[in-house]
Amino acid sequence: MKRLAVGLMTTPEYNEWCVRRISDNTPKSNQENCQSVEEYLWVVPSELEIIRQYFERRNTDLEKKIEQMEEEKMSLRLDIDVQKLETEKREKQG
Template sequence: MKRLAVGPMTTPEYNEWWVKRINELEIIKQDFEWRNVELKKKIEQIEEEKMNLRLDADV
């Protein structure tokens, strides 16, 4: 991610805030990806159960 260096916006306080913000976004992104993986696992499990129920109904 590129930042444009413009006068007063490059204070140490701003830089510290920017780093914290990037870290927060990274945490949110990782949490989203983890939840996405978990949901995909659940979907696969439910589809497998659905398939097994169809096989049981056919027998």
């Protein structure tokens, strides 16, 4: 007894070709435009955060300048003390 197949009849080769063709049509990832997960999840800081970071950097810079000026001040005081001693020495000699 012969059976009558109703519907689409395909060969295994056709099925394999069809699967390959469908796979070929899927977009491939472009390596040039790929981002790492860290970059993708990177959060852009808010305007307030950017301003806070700016002021922290500025504050650090100013603290360094103050420290340098205090060192210069100490050095100048030592120079003044040396000059006073030399002046006193000359006055005693003269």
